[in-house]
Amino acid sequence: MTYAYYPGCSAKGSSADYEKSTQAVCDVLGLTLVEMSDWNCCGSTPAHAVDTELSAALCARNLDIAARQGAKMLLTPCPSCLSNLKHAANRLEKPEFRARVDALLDNPAAGNFPAVTSVMQGIAAHCDVNGIAKHIRKNLKGLKLAAYYGCLMSRPAKLMDFGDPENPSLMENLLTACGAEMLNFPLKTVCCGASYGIPERAVTARLSGRILKLAACMQADAVAVACPLCQMNLDLRQPQAAKAVDAFFNMPVLYFTQIMGLAFGLSPTALGLEKLRVSADSLLRKLEAEGGRS
Amino acid sequence: MNDANNLSRMRDAAFTKDVEAQSGQKMSDCYQCGNCTAGCPAGFVYDRQVNQIMRAVQLGLKDEALGSRSVWMCLSCSTCSLRCPNDIDVAAVMETLRHMARRGNRVTAPKVENFWLSFLDTVRAFGRAYEIGTMALYMLRSLRVFTDLDLVPVALKKKKLGFRPHVVPHGGAAAVARIMRRYKERAVHEGVRP
Numbered sequence A: 001m002t003y004a005y006y007p008g009c010s011a012k013g014s015s016a017d018y019e020k021s022t023q024a025v026c027d028v029l030g031l032t033l034v035e036m037s038d039w040n041c042c043g044s045t046p047a048h049a050v051d052t053e054l055s056a057a058l059c060a061r062n063l064d065i066a067a068r069q070g071a072k073m074l075l076t077p078c079p080s081c082l083s084n085l086k087h088a089a090n091r092l093e094k095p096e097f098r099a100r101v102d103a104l105l106d107n108p109a110a111g112n113f114p115a116v117t118s119v120m121q122g123i124a125a126h127c128d129v130n131g132i133a134k135h136i137r138k139n140l141k142g143l144k145l146a147a148y149y150g151c152l153m154s155r156p157a158k159l160m161d162f163g164d165p166e167n168p169s170l171m172e173n174l175l176t177a178c179g180a181e182m183l184n185f186p187l188k189t190v191c192c193g194a195s196y197g198i199p200e201r202a203v204t205a206r207l208s209g210r211i212l213k214l215a216a217c218m219q220a221d222a223v224a225v226a227c228p229l230c231q232m233n234l235d236l237r238q239p240q241a242a243k244a245v246d247a248f249f250n251m252p253v254l255y256f257t258q259i260m261g262l263a264f265g266l267s268p269t270a271l272g273l274e275k276l277r278v279s280a281d282s283l284l285r286k287l288e289a290e291g292g293r294s
Numbered sequence B: 001m002n003d004a005n006n007l008s009r010m011r012d013a014a015f016t017k018d019v020e021a022q023s024g025q026k027m028s029d030c031y032q033c034g035n036c037t038a039g040c041p042a043g044f045v046y047d048r049q050v051n052q053i054m055r056a057v058q059l060g061l062k063d064e065a066l067g068s069r070s071v072w073m074c075l076s077c078s079t080c081s082l083r084c085p086n087d088i089d090v091a092a093v094m095e096t097l098r099h100m101a102r103r104g105n106r107v108t109a110p111k112v113e114n115f116w117l118s119f120l121d122t123v124r125a126f127g128r129a130y131e132i133g134t135m136a137l138y139m140l141r142s143l144r145v146f147t148d149l150d151l152v153p154v155a156l157k158k159k160k161l162g163f164r165p166h167v168v169p170h171g172g173a174a175a176v177a178r179i180m181r182r183y184k185e186r187a188v189h190e191g192v193r194p
Ligand code: SF4
Pocket: B029, B030, B031, B032, B033, B034, B035, B036, B037, B050, B051, B054, B080, B083, B084, B085, B086, B087, B088, B090
């Protein structure tokens, strides 16, 4: 299956490893992701915080391009991009709103936009447990993981259509299919502090610290994430978070695609593992020790 | 003057209506159960808890609502909206208040606004967000030296920061700049702060 692909800006900078592992895993599973060539930033939090119509216009340009390129389905790895694109498509159904947004664009946006969904849901729709199992080269048996979704993936519930908004389970399903043991992680949708790390570091440090602390108490080997900003807050800012909650952490924080890629036997470099601040070597060693055969 | 008199003098019914119109939420539906506050992850830095903000809007206490720091510290996580028993999109109310506060030039957390504007400047310039550019502009705006100085060496080593901006090809960057210019022109024309 071929899908239009919207990487989002962080895929070209801080989360290049998410991009790399997403492409690698989808390759293995037979999903072809074709990057839209001239996509622009969705505006992220700053745009909608400043103005709803501005945010919708930035998203509408992308949706319009995808529609004109004949895409039926647009996939994005980033929950924040996903949320913005979905909010925009939804708001643009109102004619008055659409007219005001169209006035900001070069041309009025196409009539019908493609559906937008997350890479995670795209993978799950494309292959069931058996479809995943047949690609496993290194069973993740013995790995204890906490799945952390962040706040945007499942909320607002109706719009995001991601199952139980308080207790999503898609990531657990995918990683269990790879043999990992998934913890019942109660903070899975509690905010990590989002983009406040720069202007209000104390907020992000404390919220991320709480998540890491619980994962450590539950003896997780790693936290699995699906959002570039969550990954940055929990991994790159881990020492700040540790200080805020008076703890010490050495908790690897991997994208779920990096973990799936390990199960598929892809090399750490093919998955961009060297980009993690907290090294994933402890996981690799544990996998080796378990024998690593499916 | 007693407090009750004072309160009725401060009430502004038009403000309540405005918030309802802009957010699409019915403020009188809120019965102050406090569920929104109970789940709010940012509550520990709020000067007014989110149910208190809802109450202030109900009562038409414009200064109380728009002057609050909470409006700027809201993480837009939507936990409040999800848990409100009356199906009020509380996060949408918070966002509306932020828009109104910006327009009314009442920014109680300039650092937050500076960060957003710096980010949007890079989008205006390249069509895509540019991480180092955002930081540099933020430092200029806020006159603060890099707050994340401790992260620089490791961010560079792990190639977390792209050195070169990513410009949207095929004239896309210019198209984005035009969207942002039209937005600004309209805002100025309509008398709101872009
Ligand atoms: S949860 Fe809803 S009803 Fe309860 S206080 Fe908050 S806004 Fe009001």
